[in-house]
Amino acid sequence: MKIDNGKISASQFMFAVACFIQASTLLTAFFISVTKQDSWIVSIFGFLIGMIFLWIYTALMKNFPNKNLVEINDLVFGPVIGKIFSFIYIYFFLTLSALNLKDMGDFVGIAIMPDTPTIVILVSFMCICAWAVRGGIEIVTRYSLFFTFTTSFIIIVTFFLAFNDIDFNNFLPIFNQPFMKYLQGTHIISTIPFGEIVVFLMVTPNIEIPKNKIGKYFTLGFAIGGISLILIILRDIAVLGNVITLFTFPSFETLRMIRLSSTLGRMEVLFAVILITLMFFKISFLYYVSVLVISQIFKLNSHKNIVIGVGIIIIIYSTNLYYSMIQHMEHGSNITPFQWLIYEFLLPLITLTVAKIRKISSSEEGN
Amino acid sequence: MVFRYISRKIVSAQNRNKVNHDAILENGGLAISKNLEENLDFIKSAIGESQDLKIHEFAFGEHNQFSGALVYIDGLVNTIQITESILKPIVSNRKKYKSLEELTISEIRRSILCSGSVTESNLFSQILDGCLSGSTVMLLDGFSKGLIINTEMWEKRDVTEPQTETVIRGPREGFTENLRTNTTLLRRRIKSPKLRMDHMTIGHKTATNVCIAYIEGVARPEIIELLRTRLDSIDVDAVLDSGYIEEYIEESPFSIFSTVGYSEKPDVIASKILEGRIAIISDGSPFVLTVPMLFIESFQTAEDYYVRAFYASITRLMRIFCFFIAVFVVPIFIALSTYHQELIPTTLLFTVATAREGTPFPALFEALVLVISFEILREAGLRLPRAVGQAMSIVGALIVGDAAVSAGLVGAPMVIVVAITAVAGFIIPSQTDSISMLRIIMMILAAFLGGFGIAIGFLGMLVQLATMTSFGVPYFGAVMFSRDQQDSFIRMPLWIMEKRPKNIVYKDKQRKEVIIPPVKSDENVKQKGQDNFDE
Numbered sequence: 001m002k003i004d005n006g007k008i009s010a011s012q013f014m015f016a017v018a019c020f021i022q023a024s025t026l027l028t029a030f031f032i033s034v035t036k037q038d039s040w041i042v043s044i045f046g047f048l049i050g051m052i053f054l055w056i057y058t059a060l061m062k063n064f065p066n067k068n069l070v071e072i073n074d075l076v077f078g079p080v081i082g083k084i085f086s087f088i089y090i091y092f093f094l095t096l097s098a099l100n101l102k103d104m105g106d107f108v109g110i111a112i113m114p115d116t117p118t119i120v121i122l123v124s125f126m127c128i129c130a131w132a133v134r135g136g137i138e139i140v141t142r143y144s145l146f147f148t149f150t151t152s153f154i155i156i157v158t159f160f161l162a163f164n165d166i167d168f169n170n171f172l173p174i175f176n177q178p179f180m181k182y183l184q185g186t187h188i189i190s191t192i193p194f195g196e197i198v199v200f201l202m203v204t205p206n207i208e209i210p211k212n213k214i215g216k217y218f219t220l221g222f223a224i225g226g227i228s229l230i231l232i233i234l235r236d237i238a239v240l241g242n243v244i245t246l247f248t249f250p251s252f253e254t255l256r257m258i259r260l261s262s263t264l265g266r267m268e269v270l271f272a273v274i275l276i277t278l279m280f281f282k283i284s285f286l287y288y289v290s291v292l293v294i295s296q297i298f299k300l301n302s303h304k305n306i307v308i309g310v311g312i313i314i315i316i317y318s319t320n321l322y323y324s325m326i327q328h329m330e331h332g333s334n335i336t337p338f339q340w341l342i343y344e345f346l347l348p349l350i351t352l353t354v355a356k357i358r359k360i361s362s363s364e365e366g367n
Numbered sequence: 368m369v370f371r372y373i374s375r376k377i378v379s380a381q382n383r384n385k386v387n388h389d390a391i392l393e394n395g396g397l398a399i400s401k402n403l404e405e406n407l408d409f410i411k412s413a414i415g416e417s418q419d420l421k422i423h424e425f426a427f428g429e430h431n432q433f434s435g436a437l438v439y440i441d442g443l444v445n446t447i448q449i450t451e452s453i454l455k456p457i458v459s460n461r462k463k464y465k466s467l468e469e470l471t472i473s474e475i476r477r478s479i480l481c482s483g484s485v486t487e488s489n490l491f492s493q494i495l496d497g498c499l500s501g502s503t504v505m506l507l508d509g510f511s512k513g514l515i516i517n518t519e520m521w522e523k524r525d526v527t528e529p530q531t532e533t534v535i536r537g538p539r540e541g542f543t544e545n546l547r548t549n550t551t552l553l554r555r556r557i558k559s560p561k562l563r564m565d566h567m568t569i570g571h572k573t574a575t576n577v578c579i580a581y582i583e584g585v586a587r588p589e590i591i592e593l594l595r596t597r598l599d600s601i602d603v604d605a606v607l608d609s610g611y612i613e614e615y616i617e618e619s620p621f622s623i624f625s626t627v628g629y630s631e632k633p634d635v636i637a638s639k640i641l642e643g644r645i646a647i648i649s650d651g652s653p654f655v656l657t658v659p660m661l662f663i664e665s666f667q668t669a670e671d672y673y674v675r676a677f678y679a680s681i682t683r684l685m686r687i688f689c690f691f692i693a694v695f696v697v698p699i700f701i702a703l704s705t706y707h708q709e710l711i712p713t714t715l716l717f718t719v720a721t722a723r724e725g726t727p728f729p730a731l732f733e734a735l736v737l738v739i740s741f742e743i744l745r746e747a748g749l750r751l752p753r754a755v756g757q758a759m760s761i762v763g764a765l766i767v768g769d770a771a772v773s774a775g776l777v778g779a780p781m782v783i784v785v786a787i788t789a790v791a792g793f794i795i796p797s798q799t800d801s802i803s804m805l806r807i808i809m810m811i812l813a814a815f816l817g818g819f820g821i822a823i824g825f826l827g828m829l830v831q832l833a834t835m836t837s838f839g840v841p842y843f844g845a846v847m848f849s850r851d852q853q854d855s856f857i858r859m860p861l862w863i864m865e866k867r868p869k870n871i872v873y874k875d876k877q878r879k880e881v882i883i884p885p886v887k888s889d890e891n892v893k894q895k896g897q898d899n900f901d902e
Contacts, residue, residue, distance in 0.1 A: 112819050113706065121819060128827045135834045142833040142843075266710050269818075276822040 002205060003295055003303050006138035010209040014221035015144040016285070017197055021225025022151050023282035024193030025232055025251050026103050026275065030332040031192075032233070033245050035185035037171055040234050042185035047226040049186060050194030054222050056348045057197065058215040061204050063355055064362045065211050069201045070296045075362065076355045085347060086297050092343040093293055094310075096196065097286040098318035099336075101126070104279040105318065106325065111252055112272055122315050129284040130311045133291055134304050137206045140281075140288050147281055148224065154274055155228050158255060158267060159235050165257045170241030184333075191337040193229060195344030197222065202289045248325065287314060397491045403436060403508035410438055413495055423449075427458050435507040438494075443501035445520035452481040453503065453516060472512045475505075484517035496574070523548065529631035529653070531796065537673040538634045546576050546650035552633040553580055553648075557640065561585070567598060569649075575606040576650040580636075585643045587873040590838045594645055594658060609649040609656050616647075616658070619835050619842075623801045626837035628660035635669045643872035659837035659871060661844060663855045665798045666690070671858050680857035686794050687856065693792035693802045697738065698813035698821050700784045701730045706817035722778030731814035733777045737785040738810070742803060745789075844870045 008016070031046075032039045064072045069089060073082035104125065105118045113121065132139050200218070209217060236250040239257055247253045255267040288303075291310050295303040322328040355361065399406055407422055414420050423437040435457075437449065456479050476485050488494055489512045494504050501519025526548065529541030542549045550564055561583045568574045577598065581591060597616045606612060613627045614620065628644075630636055631653050636646050639657045647656040666686045671679040703711055704719055711719060726733060744763040748756045768786075772779045792802045805828065812820035835842035853859040854868070865878055 108819050113817050116816065116819075120816070124816060124820075124823050128823055128830060131827065132830045132833075135830065139830060139833045143829055269710060272818070273822060276819065277826065280826050 003292060003300070004136045004206065006136040006206055007208050008137055008141050008203070008206055010207070010213065010217045012141050012144060013200075013203075013207045013209065014217040015148045015224075016141045016281075017200060017218060017221030018148045018224035018228075019144040019151070019278065019281050020197060020199075020285060021193055021222065022148065022228050023100075023275075023278035024196070024229065026107055026249065026279070027192050027332070028229075028233055028236070028250060029248055029329065031185040031188040032236075032250060033329065034188065034333055035177065035181055036245055037237050037242055038174060038177060038182070039185065039244075040171075040230060040237055041174070042182060043189050043230050043233050045182070045186040046189030046194055047230065049190040050197075050222065050226065051219075053190070053195050053344060053348075054197070054218060056345070056352055057201055058218050059352055060201060060348060060355075061214050061218070062211055063352070063360075064204065065214075066205050067362050068204050068292075068296070070293060072201070072351060072355075076351050076358070076360055083297065085351075086293065088347070089343065090290065090293050090297065092340075093199065093202075093286060093290040094314060094317060096199070097283060097290055097314045098321055100279065100283050100286060101314060102318040102321055102328070104276070104283065106328075107249060107252075107272075107275065107279075111249065111268070119315075119319065122318065125280070125283070126287075126311045126315055129280065129287050130307050132280075132284045133288045133307050133311075136303075137203055137288065140284050144281060147277055151274055151278060152224070152228055154270055155231055155235075158258065158270070159231065161258050161267065162235055162239050162254065165254075166235075166238040167241065168238065170238055184337075187341075188333060188337045191340040191344055192332070194222075194226065195340060198344045198348060199286060199289045201348070202292055248329075287311065290314070399489050399491060399494070399506070399511050399513055401509055401511050403434060403506055406506050406513075407436055407438070409491060410495070410498070413491070414498075423454075425454065425458060427460065433507065433509075435505060437503055437505055438498055439503040439518070440498060440501070443499075443521050444503055444518045448482075448518050448520070449503055453505065453518075456481050472507070472510055472514065475507075476514060480514075480516065482516045482518070486515045487512050488515055489513070500574070500576075526552070532630065532632050532635070532669065534668075534670045534673070537669055538632070540633055541631050542633060542636075542648075542653040542655055544651050544653055546578060546648055549633075549648050549653075549655065550578055550580070553637060553640070553646070556633060556637040557582070562640070565595075569598065569601050569612065570603055570606040572604040573606055577606070577612065578648040579645055580640060580648060581645040582640055582643075582875075584875045585641065585867065585872055586645050587643065587871070590659060590840075590871075591645060593838055594647070598647075606649060607651060609647065609652040609654045612647060612649055613656055618837060622831065622835055623804045624662065624832065624835065624842070625797065625801070626658075626660055626835060626842060628657040628664050628797070629654045630657070630669075631655070632669055638669075638672065642867050659840040660842075661837065661840065661868075661870070662832060662842050665795050667854070667858075672861070676858055676860040683858060684856060689791040689794040690798065690802065693788050693795075694805045694809060695821065695825075696791075697734050697784055697788050697806060698809040698824070699818075700781070701734055701810055702813040702817045702821055704730050705814065719778070719780050722780050725775045726778050727775075728777075729814070730781070731810060733781050734785060734810055735807070737777060737781060738788075738803075738807065741785060741789050840870045 028039070031042060035042045060072065064075070067075060070082075070086045073085045073089075076082065077085060101122060105122045108121050109116070109118050207214070232251055236254045237244055239254045240247070240250060244250050252268050252271055255271045258267045287310065291303050291307055294300075294310060295306055300306065322331065397409075411420070411422075419441045421437075421439055421441050423439075424434065425436070426432075426434045437453065439449065457475070460479055472487055476487065486497075488497070494506075494513050494515060497515035498504050501517075501521065503516045503518045505514040505516060507513075523545045524543045526540050526543055528539040540552060542552065553564075554562065559582060563579075563581055563583050565579045567577050567579075569577050579591070579594060579598070594616065598612070601612065601615045603611065603615065609629065613625075613629070617626050619626055628639070630639075636655045636657060640646055644657045644659065647658070649656075666683055671683060704723060708716060708720075723730070728736075740763075744760065747759050747763075751759055768782055771777050772782055788806065792799055792806075795802065805824075809821060809824045812824045814820075816823065832843040833841075853864050853866075866872075866876055867878055869876075
């Protein structure tokens with residue numbers, strides 16, 4: 001039984017992955033605060049480790065081309081244990097949506113609308129997301145290509161515009177920190193933006209790609225997203241240098257530095273606009289996946305009826321996640337990555353191993 | 368919920384009406400009797416003693432032993448044709464008919480009448496329909512059949528240049544209110560035998576003739592079928608303009624964007640039909656509808672295809688840009704002057720601040736006053752006679768533009784911004800209504816949530832556009848990335864566009880076989896030209 005019959009094409013899927021990772025530009029502060037000016041090295045390592053995650057997800061997708069995560073769990077572990085695993089994923093997806101929503105709300109509250117109560121921002125934003133989620137996967141991913149193109153364009157343009165402020169000495173000294181810091185940084189970046197693509201396991205049945213091509217498109221999308229993330233970090237470090245750890249939104253500050261003969265200033269507006277757009281994509285995708293998981297576990301006929309309910313849960317959840325920005329940062333750097341490792345690496349790996357050992361796959365069934 | 372409840376109520380009310388109407392039709396379905404007097408009495412009672420109902424009784428045959436009557440509505444028929452091709456042949460017929468047995472209805476039809484389109488009928492309903500749509504009905508005493516002879520002719524407007532879509536270069540013909548003229552204009556442009564024109568009537572009272580035009584093999588059969596079922600299920604008593612039909616066949620009736628295209632120009636409709644769309648021509652309306660409609664079509668004009676590709680592309684990009692100006696400039700100005708003053712360049716900030724200093728109202732109120740008064744002026748200018756309309760616009764421009772500023776009611780920058788917006792909104796005629804609604808929504812969002820509100824509004828607009836479909840085709844489809852890009856943001860040269868739009872077309876995808884660039888300067892031609900020059 002499929003809840004959403006929407007179909008997305010291969011390129012839409014690819015750009016959805018890219019867009020999803022690009023939307024994480026806000027979250028770079030978590031590991032930049034750990035590894036400082038060496039964050040670019042860490043992000044490259046994180047990208048490589050993300051490839052391992054990607055390999056697991058692709059193997060799962062290839063093994064179960066018509067099944068999403070909930071169905072895979074049911075198939076591999078049986079109805080009872082599978083349901084428990086799926087319940088864990090409800091928690092994961094809801095927390096992820098709430099976290100991202102909170103990040104978006106904090107960003108808007110600090111950078112754009114300082115006097116507006118956060119709850120107003122969250123509610124109005126979630127209304128638009130709920131509208132998209134009601135439309136299903138096709139509507140949620142419709143603009144991924146457009147968003148990715150615009151983001152990539154802006155990244156490249158700002159890279160050139162920032163040439164005046166770039167100082168390569170900002171990268172020095174390289175490898176001057178304790179080894180554990182690098183390990184921690186790599187851990188954070190591989191789990192927080194890169195590993196989150198585990199959500200795409202929920203939409204496998206909706207993707208119209210031949211089985212052998214899925215890895216190619218997944219990797220390409222991942223590469224586009226990862227490379228733009230690395231470029232952003234390189235640019236931010238080159239412009240800001242060691243001071244980068246002080247800022248909550250390094251990219252925002254970088255663009256604030258750009259001034260072209262006093263006419264073309266205020267580039268951070270561009271960043272704010274593109275970021276809200278990207279966050280719209282990411283949050284509505286996570287929101288959609290949460291709604292999908294819940295309606296799948298409780299065997300609802302349509303995901304549309306619980307959209308608003310889940311939206312309200314996410315809003316309340318995100319307002320109660322952390323007491324302060326400091327706690328949020330602390331949590332993001334030290335606790336969340338360990339938690340996320342379970343959902344992004346351990347559970348999929350166990351699923352894949354058990355499926356391989358028990359020789360379960362859905363491709364022979366032909367449905 | 369409320370909408371659903373109300374629409375259910377309306378539907379049930381409509382069903383009740385339908386039953387009554389069926390009962391009336393049942394009465395009209397009576398068969399004709401052999402007695403001429405009875406028949407004429409029935410027709411008189413059915414149509415009423417209207418002044419324009421003419422009954423012409425006549426007698427014919429060798430000894431004038433047969434009697435008959437012609438029934439028609441004065442003004443709908445060609446009286447000369449009635450005299451020349453119906454009355455004259457029958458009355459002056461020299462053949463000797465002794466009795467009714469020799470003279471049959473089909474005999475009259477075949478060998479006496481000199482009219483092209485004649486049908487036999489024995490039902491009053493058909494006879495009344497024919498009579499009311501401009502045919503002449505011939506009833507003969509002693510026959511239980513009548514002849515419906517097509518003699519329609521009425522006053523109609525000439526084919527003139529349409530007022531709405533004027534072009535500098537390109538055909539100047541426009542559709543008229545007459546269905547037949549309009550189908551002729553299309554046939555003259557597309558001579559393919561595959562061009563289909565299917566007729567149907569809609570409206571219990573008006574019985575308006577509606578024609579669906581498409582090219583078989585190019586238009587998708589499932590869309591044609593969908594359109595037919597939707598047109599068939601229209602349950603309405605009157606169709607006075609194609610706008611009536613539009614509201615019944617739309618897929619998103621509560622959206623501010625229209626999902627049915629329209630045009631007044633035959634060349635535009637012909638090109639849409641050639642792309643695989645279906646045209647709906649309604650009698651009595653010069654506006655022909657096309658489905659499915661995509662959002663990008665609002666930005667395409669006929670002239671785009673008649674001028675050279677570069678210029679066409681630039682003007683089209685400008686139109687898209689104007690859409691954004693029209694929708695977003697006033698909200699951005701409100702957001703900047705209310706929340707994000709730091710984003711305005713310092714020198715401009717002083718000007719804006721000075722203007723804002725003297726005005727008593729918040730920016731949103733100021734903008735709303737100007738936008739609404741502009742809409743009032745526009746509406747007044749449309750409704751008034753042209754001479755008064757000019758006076759109107761002068762008064763409006765002076766009062767709103769100048770006096771309001773010097774009186775200190777609104778700031779001068781706001782007037783400029785609203786004026787630019789208003790002019791930009793007119794560049795896209797088919798979206799003017801949605802633009803003015805979007806603009807007000809965005810203004811309110813900007814006033815309450817600043818830049819974030821505008822972003823929310825923009826994303827909301829994108830989601831709305833993405834969820835919409837027109838006859839199953841994604842409304843925003845062609846804007847996203849496919850080979851339809853050849854004709855969306857820019858227009859490629861005509862010789863490159865070798866395929867019809869992907870989303871719409873059915874089987875016959877190729878406009879032409881291969882892409883051949885126009886003739887390059889051929890050696891022979893060059894030589895010849897050189898020779899001529901030498902001489």
